[in-house]
Amino acid sequence: MEKITLDAMRNFILENELTDSVAITLHPDSFDDLVMDYLDTNGNQIERPFEILGIEILQDTTGSVPQNKVNVLDAVE
Template identity: 80%
Template sequence: MEKITFDAMRNYILENELTDSVAISLHPDSFDELVMDYLDFNGNQIERPFEILGVEIRQDNTGNVVRSYIHTDSTLQ
């Protein structure tokens, strides 16, 4: 995915039928782009934890997720 936008992320979640059993990790640059697009869409309001359609969106701080790539993690123990 070239640029991760709010619409693209929402479509990705719907198309892949993701639920709250997963979380999405994004490269810090992709995370920042998504947050800025989300703020524009949602009137400069954001909740913590950051979720779209009930799926938590996280910033990767490990350096393992490349830019413009969506990485899913199971939240089940």
């Protein structure tokens, strides 16, 4: 993705037919951009945990996810 936006993330989730059995991690800058886009769209309200279409969106804390890339994790143990 060129830039992680709310619309781009929704499209990614739908196109890849993701379910709540996965979570998405994003580079901290991409995560911040997405959160700001989400807040602008939803009147400065955000749910915890942060989800889009039922998929939890997490900030990468390992330094392994490049900016503007999406990492899909298996969330079911």
